[in-house]
Amino acid sequence: MEILSVKNVKKHFGGVKAVDGCSIRIETGTVMGLIGPNGAGKTTLFNLISGFEKGSGEITFKGMRTDKLPPFKIARCGMVRTFQIPRALSKMTVLENLLLAPKTQHGERIWNVWLRRKSVQMQENTIKEKSREILEFFEISHLEDEYAGALSGGQKKLLEMARAIAIDPSLMMLDEPFAGVNPTLARKITGYIDELREGGMTFFIIEHDIPAITKISDKITVMSEGKVLTEGTPDEIRSNPDVLNVYLGGEG
Amino acid sequence: MMGLTGSAGCFDAILPYIVTILLISSIYAIFALGLNLEWGFTGLLNFGHVAFFAIGAYTTVLLNLWGCPLVLSIIAGVALAGFFGFLLGIPTLRLRVDYLAIVTIGFSEVLRFILLNEEWLTRGPFGVYGFERPFQDVIPYQHYNTFLLILYVAILVAIYASLERLMHSPWGRVLKSIREDESVPSALGKNVFWYKIQSLMLGSAIAGLAGVLLAFYLQYVSPATFKPIETFHAWIIIILGGTASNRGTIVGALILWTFFSGTKFISRLVPLESHQMGAFRMIVIGLLLMLLMMYKPEGIFGKKEELALSD
Amino acid sequence: MQLIINGLVIGSIIALTAIGLSMIYKTLNFVNFAHGDFVAFAAYIALLTNVAFGMNLAVAFAVAILATVALGVVVEKLVWMPMRRKNATQTTLIIISIGLALVLRNILIFVWGGDTQSYNIPVRRGFDFFGAVITPNQILVIVTAFFLMFLLHYLLSRTKIGKAMRALSDNVDLARISGIDTDRVILRTWVIGLGLAAAGGVLYGLVTAIRPSMGWFLLLPMFAAVILGGIGNPYGTIAGGMVIGLSQELSTAVLPTEYKFAVSFIVMTIVLLIKPEGIFGWVR
Numbered sequence: 001m002e003i004l005s006v007k008n009v010k011k012h013f014g015g016v017k018a019v020d021g022c023s024i025r026i027e028t029g030t031v032m033g034l035i036g037p038n039g040a041g042k043t044t045l046f047n048l049i050s051g052f053e054k055g056s057g058e059i060t061f062k063g064m065r066t067d068k069l070p071p072f073k074i075a076r077c078g079m080v081r082t083f084q085i086p087r088a089l090s091k092m093t094v095l096e097n098l099l100l101a102p103k104t105q106h107g108e109r110i111w112n113v114w115l116r117r118k119s120v121q122m123q124e125n126t127i128k129e130k131s132r133e134i135l136e137f138f139e140i141s142h143l144e145d146e147y148a149g150a151l152s153g154g155q156k157k158l159l160e161m162a163r164a165i166a167i168d169p170s171l172m173m174l175d176e177p178f179a180g181v182n183p184t185l186a187r188k189i190t191g192y193i194d195e196l197r198e199g200g201m202t203f204f205i206i207e208h209d210i211p212a213i214t215k216i217s218d219k220i221t222v223m224s225e226g227k228v229l230t231e232g233t234p235d236e237i238r239s240n241p242d243v244l245n246v247y248l249g250g251e252g
Numbered sequence: 253m254m255g256l257t258g259s260a261g262c263f264d265a266i267l268p269y270i271v272t273i274l275l276i277s278s279i280y281a282i283f284a285l286g287l288n289l290e291w292g293f294t295g296l297l298n299f300g301h302v303a304f305f306a307i308g309a310y311t312t313v314l315l316n317l318w319g320c321p322l323v324l325s326i327i328a329g330v331a332l333a334g335f336f337g338f339l340l341g342i343p344t345l346r347l348r349v350d351y352l353a354i355v356t357i358g359f360s361e362v363l364r365f366i367l368l369n370e371e372w373l374t375r376g377p378f379g380v381y382g383f384e385r386p387f388q389d390v391i392p393y394q395h396y397n398t399f400l401l402i403l404y405v406a407i408l409v410a411i412y413a414s415l416e417r418l419m420h421s422p423w424g425r426v427l428k429s430i431r432e433d434e435s436v437p438s439a440l441g442k443n444v445f446w447y448k449i450q451s452l453m454l455g456s457a458i459a460g461l462a463g464v465l466l467a468f469y470l471q472y473v474s475p476a477t478f479k480p481i482e483t484f485h486a487w488i489i490i491i492l493g494g495t496a497s498n499r500g501t502i503v504g505a506l507i508l509w510t511f512f513s514g515t516k517f518i519s520r521l522v523p524l525e526s527h528q529m530g531a532f533r534m535i536v537i538g539l540l541l542m543l544l545m546m547y548k549p550e551g552i553f554g555k556k557e558e559l560a561l562s563d
Numbered sequence: 564m565q566l567i568i569n570g571l572v573i574g575s576i577i578a579l580t581a582i583g584l585s586m587i588y589k590t591l592n593f594v595n596f597a598h599g600d601f602v603a604f605a606a607y608i609a610l611l612t613n614v615a616f617g618m619n620l621a622v623a624f625a626v627a628i629l630a631t632v633a634l635g636v637v638v639e640k641l642v643w644m645p646m647r648r649k650n651a652t653q654t655t656l657i658i659i660s661i662g663l664a665l666v667l668r669n670i671l672i673f674v675w676g677g678d679t680q681s682y683n684i685p686v687r688r689g690f691d692f693f694g695a696v697i698t699p700n701q702i703l704v705i706v707t708a709f710f711l712m713f714l715l716h717y718l719l720s721r722t723k724i725g726k727a728m729r730a731l732s733d734n735v736d737l738a739r740i741s742g743i744d745t746d747r748v749i750l751r752t753w754v755i756g757l758g759l760a761a762a763g764g765v766l767y768g769l770v771t772a773i774r775p776s777m778g779w780f781l782l783l784p785m786f787a788a789v790i791l792g793g794i795g796n797p798y799g800t801i802a803g804g805m806v807i808g809l810s811q812e813l814s815t816a817v818l819p820t821e822y823k824f825a826v827s828f829i830v831m832t833i834v835l836l837i838k839p840e841g842i843f844g845w846v847r
Binding site for chain 3: 297299343344347349350351353354355357358359361362365368369481484487491525527528530531532534535537538539540541542545546549
């Protein structure tokens with residue numbers, strides 16, 4: 001079953017064609033990798049899908065057209081994305097960062113803070129428990145009360161992922177989750193992605209770390225100069241000479 | 253024996269001054285708490301806060317003069333202030349920080365021009381007086397200020413408690429996330445624009461309430477009461493007390509007005525003319541603002557880690 | 564016609580003073596709310612030189628410019644540069660500039676009081692011009708303003724300093740990497756910007772009453788001119804300034820005079836909402 005469909009999406013910045021007619025389809029419960037040289041348009045594509053940028057073309061998520069919706073509405077449909085450089089909210093604690101995520105918190109409506117005090121409190125307790133479980137899953141429980149600004153780069157990456165999971169999405173779009181991350185941590189992250197995929201979550205992952213991405217992906221899309229170059233299973237991609245060219249030629 | 257009655261007499265003389273300082277501090281504390289919600293907790297750079305001070309005051313007194321019962325007038329004043337916050341927010345909250353600052357200051361100045369010029373509505377520079385005050389028939393005149401003080405402090409405590417509750421709620425959490433980086437709550441599905449509007453509306457309504465309280469205390473409102481400098485009084489209060497610290501805001505208000513009143517005392521001893529004393533006060537305030545922002549932006553009660561003031 | 568003349572006069576003043584604001588905005592990336600008070604400061608120094616020391620206006624003009632620029636340099640060294648080192652955010656700088664504005668304005672009140680003053684110059688009769696009156700002062704303002712703007716154009720387009728400033732205003736990081744000493748260029752930006760603002764201030768004093776709040780009142784029209792012209796674009800600012808000045812004066816034909824400033828506010832807000840890069844961005 002298809003969860004995300006991107007049809008002929010384009011985004012031009014003046015004369016620069018960042019994304020020039022991309023079409024991709026992702027099946028539910030799979031991991032789709034997205035690779036390509038720098039400047040191929042991968043992050044722009046993510047921005048277009050998650051609504052942070054607007055361009056032309058059709059984007060359908062869970063059967064609904066989302067290309068004209070603002071980012072927060074798209075997120076509410078069940079899509080979440082992380083950022084290349086983790087955007088941890090450094091002036092809030094790690095736990096607070098996670099508590100921000102879950103959807104439909106009654107307490108987020110101002111009148112409920114007084115009118116439905118008990119229900120809000122109960123919900124707070126529930127999501128606190130859930131958040132603590134997620135922190136444990138990522139093995140950063142001990143950082144619960146630290147201000148996120150004090151975390152190391154790798155920890156911030158984990159926090160970014162943890163927060164994305166806390167929203168309980170159907171589709172998780174990760175932008176370079178392995179960048180700058182040591183091999184042990186990378187293996188952990190791979191393990192989490194596998195576990196979550198077993199649970200039915202779909203992943204769309206931008207990565208430069210080719211060994212890592214080929215290990216966890218069911219399928220990989222290769223982008224170059226704003227267009228989709230080719231698509232296929234990791235084995236097909238690995239043995240495709242065009243892909244090699246694009247990397248060697250592009251990164252000089 | 254003589255010493256006791258002497259000191260009691262001295263106390264009686266000082267008491268009205270203390271009541272005055274506390275009264276004005278409470279009014280400005282409420283005013284500044286509204287701004288603290290907008291800036292300290294949500295990160296909105298609102299330089300037009302005084303406009304809502306004015307709207308609350310003017311609406312209430314004018315309605316009352318035209319025959320509207322006092323309670324309704326007060327509610328209308330506060331509500332209209334909040335509504336204007338909404339009106340201002342719709343076009344401007346999408347602007348970036350610096351543009352927001354300029355537009356909000358323009359807004360408050362244009363409002364002041366309207367207050368000055370539309371005499372048929374607002375009596376222009378002559379100001380408005382003769383309106384009712386709460387319970388003024390019941391409380392004897394010499395105790396009225398004390399009554400106001402008790403009333404205003406009670407209101408201040410109520411607002412403080414409500415704001416504290418709000419800021420520790422999930423709603424407050426969303427505001428804090430917006431303050432730091434809008435894209436995060438947006439990516440998590442929060443309607444950032446709507447939250448900003450709510451913050452601006454509530455902050456403006458609180459400012460409107462403060463305006464009403466000021467009107468009752470002064471028994472007179474005029475456009476001169478609502479110059480841009482009042483906005484910056486609120487700014488210095490929240491920065492001095494510690495941005496995003498409601499407790500700090502209240503303390504900041506107290507310190508500021510004690511300072512202002514204190515300098516009035518000194519001016520009797522020092523051979524300066526009144527305009528010079530006023531100017532001297534403002535020079536101190538301006539310097540304080542600069543030095544605070546340069547060297548101790550977290551103020552008295554603020555937490556350094558929570559500051560969104562330097563990268 | 565009278566309105567057009569008045570509009571040209573105030574427009575040239577706004578244009579002249581706003582150039583500095585625009586350049587600083589672009590180069591240092593913050594809105595200097597104290598800019599108006601530097602303008603007022605210049606007028607007062609000219610007043611001091613002219614009235615208290617009995618010098619003629621030309622000398623007063625020069626002294627005012629020097630004094631204002633000197634003050635600006637002191638503030639740059641004591642305040643802005645250390646804040647740049649600390650990576651202060653734009654908001655911090657904005658609030659600091661508010662404090663500075665308060666200090667400056669109140670120093671003026673402290674020393675000179677709040678009453679209006681004027682230069683000690685002979686009052687001369689105006690000429691008849693297409694049915695309206697134009698005074699020699701007004702002519703002086705327009706001519707001087709345009710002369711200075713022309714000088715600026717020469718500076719920006721021909722000299723090395725000018726080129727460096729334009730590079731910096733286009734892209735700060737790139738400029739730094741190319742070996743341009745950013746602090747020096749910033750200093751020069753202050754000097755030129757404040758110099759022009761000071762000139763504008765002295766000229767402003769020729770055509771209006773000198774009061775401590777004169778600078779603050781000019782601030783909103785200046786912002787409007789800057790935004791209209793596109794931040795950092797001096798030529799756009801000049802065009803913007805003229806437009807604002809003219810529209811303010813012409814508006815008095817239909818609106819009560821006190822709403823003049825509301826005009827700049829409305830124009831500015833509309834531009835910000837529709838085309839924030841400014842209408843005159845193409846004027847280069």
